[in-house]
Amino acid sequence: MSSMDAKCPHNTETNCGDCRMNALCLPLALQTNEVAQLDEIIQRGRPLQKDRHIYNAGEEFKSVFAVRSGSIKSYTVSNDGQEQVTGFHLPGEIFGMDGIAHNHYTNSALAMETAAVCEIPFSRLQELSIAIPSLQNHFFQLMSKEITNDQHLITLLSKNSAEERVATLLLSISNRNLRRKLSGARFRLPMSRADIGNYLGLTVETVSRVFGRFQKQDLLKVDKKEIEVLDFDKLRALAN
Amino acid sequence: MSSMDAKCPHNTETNCGDCRMNALCLPLALQTNEVAQLDEIIQRGRPLQKDRHIYNAGEEFKSVFAVRSGSIKSYTVSNDGQEQVTGFHLPGEIFGMDGIAHNHYTNSALAMETAAVCEIPFSRLQELSIAIPSLQNHFFQLMSKEITNDQHLITLLSKNSAEERVATLLLSISNRNLRRKLSGARFRLPMSRADIGNYLGLTVETVSRVFGRFQKQDLLKVDKKEIEVLDFDKLRALAN
DNA sequence: CGACGATCTTGACCTAGGTCATCTTAAGGT
DNA sequence: ACCTTAAGATGACCTAGGTCAAGATCGTCG
Numbered sequence: 207m208s209s210m211d212a213k214c215p216h217n218t219e220t221n222c223g224d225c226r227m228n229a230l231c232l233p234l235a236l237q238t239n240e241v242a243q244l245d246e247i248i249q250r251g252r253p254l255q256k257d258r259h260i261y262n263a264g265e266e267f268k269s270v271f272a273v274r275s276g277s278i279k280s281y282t283v284s285n286d287g288q289e290q291v292t293g294f295h296l297p298g299e300i301f302g303m304d305g306i307a308h309n310h311y312t313n314s315a316l317a318m319e320t321a322a323v324c325e326i327p328f329s330r331l332q333e334l335s336i337a338i339p340s341l342q343n344h345f346f347q348l349m350s351k352e353i354t355n356d357q358h359l360i361t362l363l364s365k366n367s368a369e370e371r372v373a374t375l376l377l378s379i380s381n382r383n384l385r386r387k388l389s390g391a392r393f394r395l396p397m398s399r400a401d402i403g404n405y406l407g408l409t410v411e412t413v414s415r416v417f418g419r420f421q422k423q424d425l426l427k428v429d430k431k432e433i434e435v436l437d438f439d440k441l442r443a444l445a446n
Numbered sequence: 447m448s449s450m451d452a453k454c455p456h457n458t459e460t461n462c463g464d465c466r467m468n469a470l471c472l473p474l475a476l477q478t479n480e481v482a483q484l485d486e487i488i489q490r491g492r493p494l495q496k497d498r499h500i501y502n503a504g505e506e507f508k509s510v511f512a513v514r515s516g517s518i519k520s521y522t523v524s525n526d527g528q529e530q531v532t533g534f535h536l537p538g539e540i541f542g543m544d545g546i547a548h549n550h551y552t553n554s555a556l557a558m559e560t561a562a563v564c565e566i567p568f569s570r571l572q573e574l575s576i577a578i579p580s581l582q583n584h585f586f587q588l589m590s591k592e593i594t595n596d597q598h599l600i601t602l603l604s605k606n607s608a609e610e611r612v613a614t615l616l617l618s619i620s621n622r623n624l625r626r627k628l629s630g631a632r633f634r635l636p637m638s639r640a641d642i643g644n645y646l647g648l649t650v651e652t653v654s655r656v657f658g659r660f661q662k663q664d665l666l667k668v669d670k671k672e673i674e675v676l677d678f679d680k681l682r683a684l685a686n
Numbered sequence: 687c688g689a690c691g692a693t694c695t696t697g698a699c700c701t702a703g704g705t706c707a708t709c710t711t712a713a714g715g716t
Numbered sequence: 717a718c719c720t721t722a723a724g725a726t727g728a729c730c731t732a733g734g735t736c737a738a739g740a741t742c743g744t745c746g
Contacts, residue, residue, distance in 0.1 A: 282601060284601060285686050290597075290600065290604060290605060292597050292601075303590055303593060304593050304594050304597065305590070306587055306589075307587050307588075307590035307594050308590075308591075312594050312597070332579070332582060332583060336576050336579060342575065342576070345586075346546050346572070346589070347546055347547050348547075349543075349593065350547035350548075350589065352593050353543060353544050353547070353589065353592050353596060354544050354552050356596035356597060357522060357530075357532050357552070359600055360532060360596060360599055360600055360603060361524060361532075363604050364530060365528060365530060365647070367732075367733090368732075398693070398694090399693075399695095406604075409733075409735080410693085411694095411695080411733085411734080411735085411736095412734075413694095414694060415695085415733090417694095418696080430694085430741090430742080446524065446525050446526055607702075608703065638722095638724090639723075640724095648703080648704090649704060650723085650724075651705085651724095651725080651726085652704075653724095654725050655703090655725085655726080657724095657725090658726080670711090670712080
């Protein structure tokens with residue numbers, strides 16, 4: 207499951223240099239000739255359909271992944287069987303770094319919709335990081351960013367109300383869309399209400415009610431998963 | 447504040463090879479000759495008294511730190527001024543890695559009691575990681591472990607009751623004491639009830655009540671900060 | 687096209703833990 | 717030793733969000 211066929215006929219882009227995401231993704235910090243080296247170790251996968259796992263918790267860790275299209279969620283399962291969504295990954299973002307510590311993945315990752323990912327074998331990435339110090343540096347930064355993201359979520363869960371949590375998630379998705387040159391004001395949520403609730407430590411019902419209240423206050427227009435932000439100032443004030 | 451004088455007359459140990467923590471700390475993955483190289487870049491600080499900051503959020507990131515003795519807490523301050531404790535660091539543990547992503551620290555770190563830390567300039571560590579691949583690998587693992595730790599806390603905050611949270615923290619501290627060959631059953635909590643509550647997303651009152659209940663159920667003996675675990679099975683069952 | 691299951695919404699009610707107020711105890715400072 | 721301040725414990729009360737139950741919508745597959 208976790209390893210994919212190297213080349214795929216469906217893809218028009220066959221390397222990082224041509225990929226629309228290369229300004230956001232791993233090649234970010236690299237020179238043209240270095241990107242070519244990175245390209246040699248990256249494996250591009252065929253499209254994954256909705257609900258397909260990229261890897262499962264407990265599997266041997268071999269690679270980190272980059273989202274090329276679609277969206278991915280990461281989640282852990284605790285001893286008593288309940289799921290905790292730990293992250294949503296959009297195009298240009300890297301996931302799978304939790305596996306490095308223990309040599310197996312601690313999260314499972316699955317496609318929330320049709321998606322494509324690039325697989326980056328970690329041992330080769332480590333070798334390449336020795337040859338290209340800026341790649342080592344970039345990867346340290348990516349991991350550190352994951353740490354600071356998780357710490358933001360910790361603060362959110364520990365200190366903020368349901369409305370503040372939902373507002374913060376919406377702004378996060380809006381900002382990540384802007385980074386990809388998409389609209390920050392109108393977008394489609396790739397995840398279900400249940401996933402949102404799980405991620406934010408709330409029940410589905412509460413998420414639903416918050417969306418309802420936000421609409422009543424003319425903060426949002428919500429049509430199922432389609433979101434339009436009507437009042438960014440108020441939303442930012444809530445998210446603080 | 448964040449940089450300390452290189453050598454200190456108070457310390458009997460002048461290098462990692464002699465340090466009691468070297469089996470837990472950075473030298474863990476290294477050969478003897480490699481430890482000597484690491485030693486050259488590490489700066490040992492004089493003892494820090496209680497409530498002294500090692501660094502403040504916003505300061506330029508230069509180094510990561512290892513706890514040699516005493517205990518440290520990390521915390522962030524949100525826009526509206528409230529504090530979120532993000533971690534407690536005991537001897538042998540590394541902290542400060544959140545600073546890598548943005549070139550300044552996002553957390554502040556302070557000594558919860560008299561403590562000593564080693565400062566490891568990050569740029570030198572990066573250089574050395576290129577020369578010593580196992581050091582690079584070890585450091586990737588440390589950062590990944592920080593990620594999985596944070597994700598455990600996310601799950602705890604999002605899904606568990608007050609009693610479960612407190613039980614989990616107590617077990618964590620107990621286990622980290624065992625790693626240091628100290629008693630896992632009797633120990634002194636270095637942090638206040640307020641810090642525990644803040645870290646676990648609870649109020650001081652709730653923490654106090656949980657300790658009370660745990661005593662009534664003969665799960666613990668609590669004398670101020672002095673803890674004795676009387677029933678590990680029940681505690682583990684709660685922490686799950 | 688129609689029916690079944692999944693997802694979402696809404697309402698009524700309940701409870702874990704927050705808030706506020708009081709008291710006790712411990713720890714520094716002079 | 718005495719005073720002051722911070723830390724901790726405990727009780728009475730309140731509320732945000734959980735739980736449970738009922739509908740409403742949507743999407744899919746025969």
